[in-house]
Amino acid sequence: MSDKNNYTVPLLPLRGLLVYPTMVLHLDVGRERSVQALEKAMMDxxxxxxxxxxxxxxxQPDQTDLYSMGTLTKVKQMLKLPNGTIRVLVEGLERAKIxxxxxxxSHYTVEVESVPDSPEKTAELEALMRTLTDYFEQYINLSKKVSTETLNTVTDIEEPGRLADIxxxxxxxxxxxxxELLNTTDIKQRxxxxxxxxxNEKEVLSLEKKIGQRVKKSMERTQKEYYLREQMKAIQKELGDKDGKSGEVSDLAAKIKKAEMPENVLKVAMKELDRYEKIPAASAESSVIRNYIDWLIQVPWTKSTADDLDIKRAEDILNRDHYGLEKVKERVLEYLAVQQLTKSLKGPILCLAGPPGVGKTSLARSIAESIGRKFVRISLGGVRDESEIRGHRRTYVGAMPGRIIQGMKKATTVNPVFLLDEIDKMSNDFRGDPSSAMLEVLDPEQNNSFSDHYIEEPYDLSKVLFIATANNLSTIPGPLRDRMEIITIAGYTEQEKTSIAKNHLLPKQLxxxxxxxxKLQLRDDTVQEIVRYHTREAGVRGLERQLATISRKTAxxxxxxxxxxxxxxxxxxTDFLGKRKFRYGQAExxxxxxxxxxxxxTSVGGDTLQIEVSLSPGKGKLVLTGKLGDVMKESAQTAFSFVRSKARELNLEEQFHEKYDIHIHVPEGAVPKDGPSAGITIVTALVSALTNRPIRREIGMTGEVTLRGRVLPIGGLKEKSLSAHRAGLTTIIIPKENERDIDDIPESIRNELTFILVSHVDEVLERALAGDEK
Structure with missing residues (x-):
């Protein structure tokens, strides 16, 4: 029911929504009073x-809960939904006031008065409309939430009030x-x-844009990294790496815990793992950290093998693998006995010194087997860089731990038998002195906290049984030699070589x-023939090569x-090895x-040395030949001076040194020779030549001489005795102070040699010279 400006119509309250005139939109109606109001409208x-x-x-709003100004609308369509709600399409007609x-x-029925817009259009309104349209266009460009089609629709509207409402x-x-805008009936004000x-909205949008740009700049880096990481995860997933780096980090964390590191090392490992997780995988630092963590995981920290303390079994293994070498075997068994009693003992530092081929390296391997430990070997020959022992700092490209830590990683336990092969072959240069770096490794009081430059954290080496090998102890620095227990392994006797060949070398070659x-049989006399006439060495490497030659030809x-x-x-x-290469027994x-x-x-064992003296008319010139070292030249000078001082007692011509040129020669001039122990030999040869008395052919001698004729002790008596026996000598003249060393000589050799102990050259001459003075 209505007249021109007044209408009696049902009332539909809206929650959170407002409809302007000319607007068309859908409404969902669910309240009972609202549904009845709609039904009433549809009926009228x-x-x-x-x-x-x-x-x-x-x-349930009452009169005071509603705004009096609203919109008179027409219901265009009504649809009941399955959930009981009614969806209605309405079109706003004009403003109206209750x-x-x-x-x-059942519902509100109200009388409303329409408030139509004035149709009058002034120039001012036209200007305001244009301003409004321009502002709206600017707003659309800033907000991007309103489509450009809406702008086209708005520009076609000519009614000022409708334009403002739309x-x-x-x-x-x-x-x-x-x-408020709905309440404003004055079009100009609206x-x-x-x-x-x-x-206002434009200003807010401008500020939002500025803030957005500022935030974007500040977040750009982290956001970019985040996106890249997410992309990397996606790529890794496509490639089959389901977990990507996060999975790798969790695996590493599990390995770190499993490694049973000390508390301080565990903290470092977890800290580095945290850094690794945060650093992009493409970064160079990432691979450095990953390598470091891998080393910390792979180096043993607590894992050890249980020592087999069965002394009888250990003795059987050592005897099985090595013939002789009683001192070394005894030392190992002593170590095992102490271990069995104490259950804990710092690993000794043994140094096996001796010529090549006597079995130093293989002996260390047998020791490891006899006590049930892992065996690891590193060669120190030619090492001249300190970082080879201590490692490189991680700041260097391609940094790695030193050889000690590398060996421990290879061993996988904290108590292996660790062989330092050729420790006497280490050198030094501008890169440092590796032998000084070895001082910490081989000191039982210090090596429980060994410091490697790469690992950086202290590492315990006190449970390691270190065994070093050396050919020549004189080239090992004193402080390093002092840290080791020297066990000398001399050359083998003929009988020992024969036994080694039959029991060890020949089965191996077969x-x-x-x-x-x-298929191949060698008789005992054949092996003895090989030892005597086809090899001359302290060890058995040459013997093994000859047996290999026979085996190849037999095959x-x-x-x-x-x-x-x-x-x-x-x-x-002869058909297998050719003619004899050496003359057994070099005695004259x-x-x-x-x-x-x-x-x-020598560094390859003992050897015999012929010293020749010849006299020729001259003016007392002393000539030394045979590539002699400084020490040996001084021995010759000392011997010559002694003979001159004793000329009267020896019944020599008073002025012999002015009448004769004396030439002292040591054959095999291409071989360097040095050492003081040829003193009494040179004196004997000089006196023999000057007195024309022959020297007994069966006698060999060794000893240092002084200007007063005293005979001083020498080293290497065992090796020298073996060489004398090998050369066919039956008597050896040695310094009296070396009597203590005779027990080191194998009994079989002692029984075949006669030892003459002397303290003065007079005793040497009395025993060595034959016949009467001429």
Missing amino acids: DHLIFLSTQKDMTVD TSFLDET IASHLPLKLKLKQ ITRVIETIN KEHGLTKS KIIVSGDKKRVVVTANSL TEDQIGVATGLAY
Whole structure:
């Protein structure tokens, strides 16, 4: 029911929503009174009044809860939804104001008065409309929330009031402000108010944009890294690495815990793992940290093997693998006995010194097997850089731990048998002195906190059984030698070599060449023939090579089909090894004048040394030849001075040194020779030449001489005795002070040699010279 400006229509309260005139939109209606108001409108003329609630939380609003100014609308369509809600399409017609409430039973019925906009359009309104349109266009460009099609629609509107309403409906305004614009009936004020509102919105959008740019700049780096990490995870997932770096980090954390590191090392490892997780994988630092963590995990910290303290078993293994070497075996068994009693003992530092080929390295391996420990070997030959021992700091490219830590990683336990091979071959240069770095490693009081430059954290080496090998102790610095227990391994006797060949070397060569004992047989006299005439060495490497040669030739004979079984005798040995290479027994066949046999100790064992003296008319010139070292030259000078001082007692010509040129020569001039122990040998040869008395051919001698004729002790008596026996000598003249060393000589050799102990050169001459003075 209505007249021109007044209408009696149902009231539909709106919650959080406002409809402007000319707006068309869908509403969902669920409250019972609202549904009845809609049904009433549909039965009449489809008109309904929409008024917004002041408080949207009120479910059943009364007159005071509603704004009086609202919109008169027409219901275009109504649809009942399955959930009982009604969806309705309404079109705003014009502003209207409630004048009175008529009915409040099932729904509100109100009388409203329409408030139409003035159709009058002035120039000022036209200007305001243009300003409003321009501002709205600027707003659209800033906000990007309103489509450009909306702008095209708005520019076609010619009614000022409608323009203001349409633009207000597209602005993100609070409900209270929207209601104020609805309440504003004056078109000029409404447009002005909308312009102000848009202007405020523009400023807010500009500020938002500036803030957004500022935040974007500050977050750009971290955001970029985040996105890159996410992309990397996605790529890794596509490639099959489901967990990516996070999975790797969790695996590393589990390995770190499993490694049972000390508390201080564990803290360092977890700290580095945290750094590794945060650093991008493409960073160079990432691989450095990863390598460091891997080393901390792989180096043993607490894992150890239980020592097999069965002394009888250990003795059997040592005897099985090595013939002789009683001192070394005894020392190892002593160590095991102490371990069994104390259950804890710092690992001793043993140094096996001796010529090449005597079994130093293989002995260390047997020691490891005998006590049930892991065995690891590093070669120190030619090492001249300190960082080879202590490692490089991680700041260097390609940094690695030193050889000690590398060896421990290889051992996988904290108590291996650690062989330092060729410790006497270490050198030094501008990169440092590696032998000084070894001082900490080989000091039982210090090596429980060994410092490696790469690992940086203290590492305990006190449980390691270190065994060093050396050919020449004189090249090892004193402080380093002092830290080791020196065990000298001399050369083998002929009997020992024969036994080693039969029990160790020959079975090994037969296996390597695919032969058996039935296919190749060597008689005892054949092995003795090889030892005597085809090798001359302290060790057994040359002997093993000769046996390998026989095995190869035997293999060829058998494969060719000539024979199925080969027996090598002393007579047929020439067919396999050729003619004899050495003369067994170098003793002279008869007594010689001016030729004395000395005994020398070299890095490859003992050897005999012929010293020759010849006289020729001259003016007392002393000539020394044979590539002698400084020490040996001084011995010759000392011997010559002693002979001159004793000329009368020796019945020599008073002025012999002015009548004769004396030439002292040591054969094999290409071989360097040095050492003081040839003193008495040179004196004997000089006196023999000057007195024309021969020297007994069966006698060898060694000893240092002084200007007063005293005979001083020498080293290497065992090796020298072996060489004397090998050369066929039967008597050895040695300094009296070396009597204590005779017990070190194998009994079989002692029984075949006669030892003459002297303290003065007079005793040497009395025993060595034969015949009467001429």
